[in-house]
Amino acid sequence: MARRTQEQWRxxxxxxxxxxxxxxxxCRERQINAKYFSLRKQKLKQSSAPAFIQAKVAPSTSSxxxxxxxxxxxxxxxxSPVWTAQLLRELCA
Numbered sequence: 223m224a225r226r227t228q229e230q231w232r233x234x235x236x237x238x239x240x241x242x243x244x245x246x247x248x249c250r251e252r253q254i255n256a257k258y259f260s261l262r263k264q265k266l267k268q269s270s271a272p273a274f275i276q277a278k279v280a281p282s283t284s285s286x287x288x289x290x291x292x293x294x295x296x297x298x299x300x301x302s303p304v305w306t307a308q309l310l311r312e313l314c315a
Contacts, residue, residue, distance in 0.1 A: 231262045 226234070238248040238259075245263070249256040287306065289296040291313055298306060 228266070232266055234259070235263050235266060 234252075234254070238245055241248055243251070245259060246256045248254075249259050287298040287301065289298060289310075301309075
């Protein structure tokens with residue numbers, strides 16, 4: 223079995239994908255061990271996958287709530303859930 227560098231394996235994998243041949247057919251034609259080819263393909267895929275993806279939290283648009291209580295309508299803009307819960311406890315007391 224010929225020793226290949228990581229770049230050579232990457233090139234072989236790209237050639238297989240571009241050829242339209244199945245991996246087993248490609249390997250048979252080139253006299254490459256199909257199981258080893260598959261293993262190298264998996265390892266290269268794992269090494270090229272990002273280990274960390276940065277997430278960004280977008281600020282929420284203003285949240286508006288409408289509260290109806292004893293004939294009174296209250297429009298609440300950007301109120302915290304804690305404050306809203308406290309208001310509801312006070313109204314129910």
